[in-house]
Amino acid sequence: MKIAVLYGGTRDQGNTELLTEKVIHNLDVEKIYLKDHTIVPLVDQRHSEGGFQEINDGYNSIIDRIRDAEVLIFATPIYWYSMSGTMKLFIDRWSQTLRDSEYPDFKDTMSSKEAYVIAVGGDNPYIKGLPLIQQFQYIFDFMGISFAGYVIGEGNKPGDIMEDSEALFAAEQIQKALHSSK
Amino acid sequence: MKIAVLYGGTRDQGNTELLTEKVIHNLDVEKIYLKDHTIVPLVDQRHSEGGFQEINDGYNSIIDRIRDAEVLIFATPIYWYSMSGTMKLFIDRWSQTLRDSEYPDFKDTMSSKEAYVIAVGGDNPYIKGLPLIQQFQYIFDFMGISFAGYVIGEGNKPGDIMEDSEALFAAEQIQKALHSSK
Amino acid sequence: MKIAVLYGGTRDQGNTELLTEKVIHNLDVEKIYLKDHTIVPLVDQRHSEGGFQEINDGYNSIIDRIRDAEVLIFATPIYWYSMSGTMKLFIDRWSQTLRDSEYPDFKDTMSSKEAYVIAVGGDNPYIKGLPLIQQFQYIFDFMGISFAGYVIGEGNKPGDIMEDSEALFAAEQIQKALHSSK
Amino acid sequence: MKIAVLYGGTRDQGNTELLTEKVIHNLDVEKIYLKDHTIVPLVDQRHSEGGFQEINDGYNSIIDRIRDAEVLIFATPIYWYSMSGTMKLFIDRWSQTLRDSEYPDFKDTMSSKEAYVIAVGGDNPYIKGLPLIQQFQYIFDFMGISFAGYVIGEGNKPGDIMEDSEALFAAEQIQKALHSSK
Numbered sequence: 242m243k244i245a246v247l248y249g250g251t252r253d254q255g256n257t258e259l260l261t262e263k264v265i266h267n268l269d270v271e272k273i274y275l276k277d278h279t280i281v282p283l284v285d286q287r288h289s290e291g292g293f294q295e296i297n298d299g300y301n302s303i304i305d306r307i308r309d310a311e312v313l314i315f316a317t318p319i320y321w322y323s324m325s326g327t328m329k330l331f332i333d334r335w336s337q338t339l340r341d342s343e344y345p346d347f348k349d350t351m352s353s354k355e356a357y358v359i360a361v362g363g364d365n366p367y368i369k370g371l372p373l374i375q376q377f378q379y380i381f382d383f384m385g386i387s388f389a390g391y392v393i394g395e396g397n398k399p400g401d402i403m404e405d406s407e408a409l410f411a412a413e414q415i416q417k418a419l420h421s422s423k
Numbered sequence: 424m425k426i427a428v429l430y431g432g433t434r435d436q437g438n439t440e441l442l443t444e445k446v447i448h449n450l451d452v453e454k455i456y457l458k459d460h461t462i463v464p465l466v467d468q469r470h471s472e473g474g475f476q477e478i479n480d481g482y483n484s485i486i487d488r489i490r491d492a493e494v495l496i497f498a499t500p501i502y503w504y505s506m507s508g509t510m511k512l513f514i515d516r517w518s519q520t521l522r523d524s525e526y527p528d529f530k531d532t533m534s535s536k537e538a539y540v541i542a543v544g545g546d547n548p549y550i551k552g553l554p555l556i557q558q559f560q561y562i563f564d565f566m567g568i569s570f571a572g573y574v575i576g577e578g579n580k581p582g583d584i585m586e587d588s589e590a591l592f593a594a595e596q597i598q599k600a601l602h603s604s605k
Numbered sequence: 606m607k608i609a610v611l612y613g614g615t616r617d618q619g620n621t622e623l624l625t626e627k628v629i630h631n632l633d634v635e636k637i638y639l640k641d642h643t644i645v646p647l648v649d650q651r652h653s654e655g656g657f658q659e660i661n662d663g664y665n666s667i668i669d670r671i672r673d674a675e676v677l678i679f680a681t682p683i684y685w686y687s688m689s690g691t692m693k694l695f696i697d698r699w700s701q702t703l704r705d706s707e708y709p710d711f712k713d714t715m716s717s718k719e720a721y722v723i724a725v726g727g728d729n730p731y732i733k734g735l736p737l738i739q740q741f742q743y744i745f746d747f748m749g750i751s752f753a754g755y756v757i758g759e760g761n762k763p764g765d766i767m768e769d770s771e772a773l774f775a776a777e778q779i780q781k782a783l784h785s786s787k
Numbered sequence: 788m789k790i791a792v793l794y795g796g797t798r799d800q801g802n803t804e805l806l807t808e809k810v811i812h813n814l815d816v817e818k819i820y821l822k823d824h825t826i827v828p829l830v831d832q833r834h835s836e837g838g839f840q841e842i843n844d845g846y847n848s849i850i851d852r853i854r855d856a857e858v859l860i861f862a863t864p865i866y867w868y869s870m871s872g873t874m875k876l877f878i879d880r881w882s883q884t885l886r887d888s889e890y891p892d893f894k895d896t897m898s899s900k901e902a903y904v905i906a907v908g909g910d911n912p913y914i915k916g917l918p919l920i921q922q923f924q925y926i927f928d929f930m931g932i933s934f935a936g937y938v939i940g941e942g943n944k945p946g947d948i949m950e951d952s953e954a955l956f957a958a959e960q961i962q963k964a965l966h967s968s969k
Contacts, residue, residue, distance in 0.1 A: 322561040326512040372554035379504040686925040694872040736918035743868040
């Protein structure tokens with residue numbers, strides 16, 4: 242099973258990455274650090290003459306790398322009660338790819354995947370992170386992606402997440418599920 | 424009363440802007456089109472030695488422009504069930520400004536403001552836009568901003584919003600409230 | 606078009622009823638005041654030998670009255686950030702009706718209906734009433750009912766709702782929609 | 788530490804009760820099965836002359852039993868994406884107790900408590916149970932109760948919950964927290 246992780250964080254070895262490590266430990270995964278790629282904001286040209294203009298940034302290379310993945314893991318710190326702006330820029334661009342003749346089967350390939358969300362926040366994330374989970378549910382529903390599960394973790398200072406035993410346990414459960422379906 | 428509008432959209436005269444026009448009609452407002460400013464993604468350096476590194480992009484000039492506003496209007500198309508990535512980049516950077524010695528009173532000045540949200544989406548926004556509203560509630564709560572009201576509108580093609588009589592009416596109610604407290 | 610209103614309130618001419626009046630004005634509707642019927646709490650016997658035991662209270666007569674309605678209006682005051690307990694008792698019992706051999710086509714008939722929700726609350730209902738709306742979305746999704754719209758109103762003291770011009774306007778829009786499809 | 792459990796379920800040894808058992812195992816708790824008490828629906832007489840009329844059902848005896856508890860555990864099956872009607876009837880009545888001269892310190896005593904929610908559902912509760920958690924957050928906020936944590940579990944058939952290892956683990960974590968603060 243091919244697994245790709247999309248990291249939305251901006252800190253090396255941040256809490257979100259540490260928690261995600263519990264999920265992907267010993268599995269062969271494609272790690273994509275969104276911060277290392279230039280992703281320009283979507284310009285909504287759905288209704289412009291000529292449609293969307295081609296953009297030459299780092300975005301398409303990411304789409305190419307997740308194309309064959311059966312499992313996507315969206316690993317994001319919770320910034321202001323949602324995914325990081327970096328990850329949002331990436332997802333916003335899907336609107337363009339859905340209309341890109343170079344990617345005629347984008348929705349089809351996405352709809353065959355399953356996805357997990359790993360999100361770590363510092364301000365009562367078990368409650369205040371719930372709108373984020375609902376947003377992902379709508380995103381996945383739209384694309385036909387199966388929402389296989391999520392883990393919310395609590396952490397502020399580096400390493401805090403290692404104290405969140407529930408989040409660690411939940412991450413290990415996903416690890417087991419991914420392992421057994423390898 | 425000083426009013427600043429923060430536009431998150433990327434289309435000129437898009438539905439969100441048209442709806443916002445109903446709110447600010449005849450009022451003296453500061454219009455800020457976030458897309459016209461370069462805002463680089465936050466790099467979370469809260470825990471780095473030396474803290475956040477100064478960034479020289481267009482972000483601070485926006486903060487300067489909203490500083491004296493008593494009312495902020497966040498006007499965003501609903502992209503993927505949340506605010507646009509462009510607007511999210513802007514809000515994410517608040518984490519830096521909160522620790523920026525050049526802006527020692529950032530939270531204080533923000534907490535004296537009231538805010539409205541104008542959001543237009545194409546996929547059942549009255550239901551699927553609700554997590555966005557909840558997210559803004561948490562954002563405003565954190566900053567101490569008073570959440571004065573919101574309008575959700577439905578629209579896909581350019582101009583669609585003019586058919587959403589409920590959204591237009593709600594926008595006019597805010598217009599009246601702003602007018603009478605001028 | 607046959608319309609049935611299910612009232613969850615307990616006060617005569619309460620704010621919810623006044624707001625609903627704006628929706629159904631001049632329309633021929635079946636008004637059902639849930640408080641006037643005895644509805645005992647569901648006992649979950651889905652997994653009991655013999656299944657659900659027949660209950661002889663006022664519940665089935667309500668189901669009979671809404672059977673032919675094409676439109677259902679759920680009109681409830683917001684008690685503790687959700688529908689009234691009275692209305693919840695009514696909906697909980699659907700679990701029994703779904704397995705009741707006397708109502709073999711319950712889900713089928715329900716799935717052909719469309720529904721509106723009218724909800725009035727006193728504690729910031731535009732924000733704190735949103736989980737209630739999401740809950741109704743899930744309820745309707747499960748039954749296959751089409752969620753045609755909702756109105757949230759604000760009111761505490763009797764008559765307060767008449768000051769909520771947005772809610773009144775929204776109610777009138779539903780009135781128009783129902784009228785034109787008569 | 789005094790702990791009271793409020794059960795909203797209607798099935799003996801249902802999944803919610805089994806999961807709650809993991810939380811309270813070996814602790815001295817007051818178990819209150821709401822289904823064993825007659826709780827009539829609230830009649831909203833906040834604005835009636837004379838106020839609320841005294842009701843002689845089983846409700847007040849429950850309030851008396853939880854009065855001294857430092858921890859409240861709300862254990863409810865998820866019926867139609869919220870708490871059971873039985874539990875909702877109980878909470879609705881708080882509106883009366885808040886104005887009951889026999890309970891002048893009701894809000895004060897409640898505001899000194901902390902609360903947990905244990906909720907088990909059969910239809911994707913990790914997503915569709917989130918509005919229920921948000922409703923409880925608002926309920927606790929209103930009363931000043933500290934929301935100490937929640938567990939969502941998945942289960943349909945009797946005993947299913949024993950397969951939900953994440954829910955069981957989360958329950959055990961609460962057990963540990965309660966034990967150590969005994």
